[in-house]
Amino acid sequence: MTIAPPRTPTDARSAFFDARPADSAAVDLSVRIGSLTLANPVMPASGCFGPSLGRLIPVTELGAVVTKTVFGTPRGGNAAHRLTEIRAGMVNSVGIPSRGADGYLAGQHPLYLTLGVPVIVSVGGHRSSEYAPVVRDLRGAGDAYELNVSCPNLDRHGTDIGSDPDAIEKVVRLVRQETDKPLIVKLPVLVSSIADCARAAEAAGADAVCVANSVPALPLTADTRSPVLGNVIGGLSGPNIRPIVLRLVWLASRAVQIPVIACGGIETTDDALDYFSVGARAVQVGTASFGRPYAMVEIARALQERCLAAEVADIGRLIEIWRA
């Protein structure tokens, strides 16, 4: 039993900031999403990041940040409980409270701008026609847009817009008319063909797809078998969904030429490399940040270390080595 000696009022957080590794010219972790080049392929998942995290981790070491989904008009979000943890993972039914595009521009975007990395603004809508107006109302704020088509769809009795290739096509086409900025389409898990969905996004002009959102689930209390969440249904996230999402990323990567950004249960550098090995070109970290706020930055740092150790210039070649 060893007990660390008393510390002067410093903390692991400041030590982590200080441990920033030197950038190595020998390794190139950059990734292009349309016209935008990210310094490295690691970023947060929408809804699992906010500017307040900027006080806890060196956000400048990330490739980008992604905002919580912004809707056109204000939404209050769902009733409590909005999240819980069960053995299968974390389940949330936050319900995307939003102050609307104007509220975002006034209250949140200025904070995101202070972070010093590209800002990807996540955009939501209840119908396929609702996305383009939000992007217009954002008046050019943000370096790219992630179109969250994994929200309940008012047009088709509550199924996801993103499960219908035609609706995806429409969303992207309409948004494309509003902006030249890079567009990422974030797809849902419960689709019969992720390949068709990814192809629809690509055909309509998207610059990347993000695979995937959380998996709809219904957690019950152990005692009375009643729903834990105020909204009954929520999205399952965390490491247990990783093998499900790995398959989707594998299929999507084989279906399209545009980059696939993997999102689902990434906690470690190995998890990220799993996704790179099935074709992903970038990764988003969601649930893992709650337990270990520095997880994303740790992954970005370790990707460089792994490349240096293997004496390769980029992640693509690192993957080839594992497969050799």
Next chain:
Amino acid sequence: MTIAPPRTPTDARSAFFDARPADSAAVDLSVRIGSLTLANPVMPASGCFGPSLGRLIPVTELGAVVTKTVFGTPRGGNAAHRLTEIRAGMVNSVGIPSRGADGYLAGQHPLYLTLGVPVIVSVGGHRSSEYAPVVRDLRGAGDAYELNVSCPNLDRHGTDIGSDPDAIEKVVRLVRQETDKPLIVKLPVLVSSIADCARAAEAAGADAVCVANSVPALPLTADTRSPVLGNVIGGLSGPNIRPIVLRLVWLASRAVQIPVIACGGIETTDDALDYFSVGARAVQVGTASFGRPYAMVEIARALQERCLAAEVADIGRLIEIWRA
């Protein structure tokens, strides 16, 4: 530390057989699937049972047994490895080896008939037109058919037949022309609207839906990040998929009048009651039987005990008590 005294050559298996509880006239666990009445709502999941299990557990205490899926023509199954266990659960890519309807009738059905409970024959096909001929070729063998529409579909580039309400409708309609026996449609997880799929089955004349099959996933090895399974992709099953399937059962139960049979991660009586509480009328146990072969029988026994303890006549009223 207590060590049990030496035993005479007997074993826990025989003690379990001997502990069969008296049937109580006060409790009615029976469930109707079309014209078939099962003594209780507990049965194995397809592919997770075989007549050889009859030597290990008192199969007569189950409501029914379900066969492994039978295809019309022989299939060899997938390359090794066909299954593995990861933290998220068990993943199998057995690939449904089948000796075809004739092989089933000659080799397996006679063994099922010795078990003394209703036999539900699971039927598979690669196209929506392939199911009816299998049922015809089974020449009336079996007390009901479970149509496994969660197999890769040759008509629509490998997506599940069961993710397309029109294809489901066609399968059921064609099979209905071949038989008057009860038909159960077993649905997949990766569908945008399970309600639409369940409604299509009901409308075409199905007597029940089974929700759901395993969740497609891609497990990778920890060391070289290569696919564990010979088939790359397999089906995730076990307790971690339960919250995902609970949502599907909840939605399906609200969409149709015919019974919903729940299948996904059931290990204990509490798990079964979770499903009953969201609307299921029967349950299937898959993965849990591998680790505890007697799990199904234990659940059937405990359902009666719970009803007796709560002084109610059936499971419906048991659920009302939890919700009171």
Next chain:
Amino acid sequence: MPGTPAETPAVLAARDALAALRRQQAFAAADEAALDGLIAVRPPARTPRPDPVWDDAPVLVHEVVGERYRRLVLRTATIATTALAGQFLMITVPPKGGERILLPRPMAIHRRHPEQGTVEVIYGVAGRGTTALADVVVGESLLVTGPLGRGFEFPDAALPTATPSAGPGPQPARTALMIGRGVGVCAIMGSVEDAADQGISATVVLSGRSRANLIGLADCAELGATVIPVTDDDGSSALPALGERLRARFAATPPDVILVCGAGVLARLAAELGSEWDVPVQVSLEAHMACGLGYCHGCAAPVATDPAVEGPLVCVDGPVFDAVLPLTAAAGGANAAG
């Protein structure tokens, strides 16, 4: 279906479990109902909140206290030095023996010892996360994030840790009634510390199932607070009994403020007393949390708002809220078992 035959042991055990569950359900329903319409966001604080940090905090002590709780002493100098009364930590449960806990667990900072660079946390083993937390041994480190949230503040006290002064500015509180039940005591103990620092006379109701399970007796003794211990086993914690006792005690001069944490029904009792005495009441709440920092939007407070406007968040707008006074709704909730 009465008088069914099979009264086997399995059947009898299932029957007991059902009865226990029904009692528990009844209490939970009363407790939740008691908060209805009671809570409002506090006006902006004049004390700037400390910046949160995360730290790998060595576990110096991890011991069972009473029959149901565990006490952790963590070395984390920054947090120990900066935390305000009623703030909390997010404690990440380390993976162990195959158990993986994803979300950190919010825990009140029970005591701050800035000289030693340590904080104390007392917790009850409830579900998976706290069960796994109980396996942590002395010498391991816990990842903690904090100090977080809006804590308790004595009215008109510009800086909770400042010395009381009769000089210029509004009159600070001179007496305080604190009420805590179970681990809810931990949320108020920082204010008991502040009261001792600021010369405020603190009366602290410690409520629990039994004397052996009361949290904070030794802390209050050390801090010179007056303790009113009440327990379920002798009936003294019952709300009507406790209400009468407090009314009698403060009949002459009511306290300047009431701080409460640990049960909805106790919060409502405090609000009743606050209404009668016309003194402010602050209530610390719990909510399921993921980030603790205000960005995940998981911790909606039970405050009704326009459906298009998100309500307050417990982690940043609370956990301490004002009780809406005077109390208008029927005080019925407070009559449930306490």
Next chain:
Amino acid sequence: MPGTPAETPAVLAARDALAALRRQQAFAAADEAALDGLIAVRPPARTPRPDPVWDDAPVLVHEVVGERYRRLVLRTATIATTALAGQFLMITVPPKGGERILLPRPMAIHRRHPEQGTVEVIYGVAGRGTTALADVVVGESLLVTGPLGRGFEFPDAALPTATPSAGPGPQPARTALMIGRGVGVCAIMGSVEDAADQGISATVVLSGRSRANLIGLADCAELGATVIPVTDDDGSSALPALGERLRARFAATPPDVILVCGAGVLARLAAELGSEWDVPVQVSLEAHMACGLGYCHGCAAPVATDPAVEGPLVCVDGPVFDAVLPLTAAAGGANAAG
């Protein structure tokens, strides 16, 4: 990209891990290739297989053996009395500390002690399941299912436990060469027991990384078998060295049968020797398993069949298979490190 600047500890550690992985990959590839085309299903057995049961088997002993293995002694009278040589158990790993293992793990029955009603299992801690199994303590019970599978059978021996007889019927085997590596030794130990019972002269190659890690030395001594210990650290386990040694030893009279388990490359060496000597070779295989009873179809054996016909299953058609002799494919696989 040679000579990059940042040779930090993290980078150096990652480099070591990569090198170790590459060595391991090379061995695994050689091992798998060695089985190609080698295996065929055995003809129907004349010995009826015992009915499998499941049992709650108390753990009487659970100890570390050598540097890498653990030995379990389980009380399970039915299985101890009925198991045949080379059969296996499915061991269900009990849930513990949050770890939930779904699938039982197949394990060879290393020793049968019918008089004591016990069996022994020796296992290596590999992944999640065996790591969790290692946490089981004496006095707990393990759910075991068995005896399972088709074991090793001495050629022409009608009943493996019958006394050898020179009377009517075909001539039973008189000498046997058994080869086991690592935990693969466990699969052959039942046959060493049978050999002792039947007066068959057994020569047992025990292969492992080092002397301290050889399984079965004491068992073979007890059962009166001749042991050839070979290890990696002194190079004696290398396939060419071992092959030469066995050819020299059996130059005069080859054994009547070869039984092998534990590595594809060893199976191929055995098949080479069997081809040279014209004696049958039986090989015990591993496969990922769920049921162990033939109904899950998870344990496909590496035997090529018509794509429309399912190949043999390791759990019911094996785990013991015949080597296809004489060996036709190039013996290259056997030259890899053994």
